[in-house]
Amino acid sequence: MKKQFAVIGVALLGFASVSAHADGAAVYNSGCMACHTTGVAGSPKIGDKEAWVERIAQGMDLLYEHAIVGFQGKTGFMPPKGGFAHLSDDDVKLAVDHMVEQSQ
Secondary structure (H helix, E strand, C coil): CHHHHHHHHHHHHHHHHHHHHHHHHHHHHHHHHHHHCCCHHHCCCCCCHHHHHHHHHCCHHHHHHHHHHCEECCCCEECHHHHCCCCCHHHHHHHHHHHHHHCC
């Protein structure tokens, strides 16, 4: 009986991971892609490892901060929450996680 619960628990953890990844992709596809697919305003393109390497090296907390509150950098401008004020901070973090995963 205990083994069954352990298997169910592990299976549920796997679904939670897939769900979080899917949510990050959904948030990205709902708006972030408008700039991060094309490089508008100097935004790093998703999947462009060279453009992301220095950003990722600065740490996720700084990436989250820049995405949530906005940032003016050497190469461009990131408006707060990409201009989508209705997004929660957690939604933005999921989208950042998705972009980083696709750009390493």
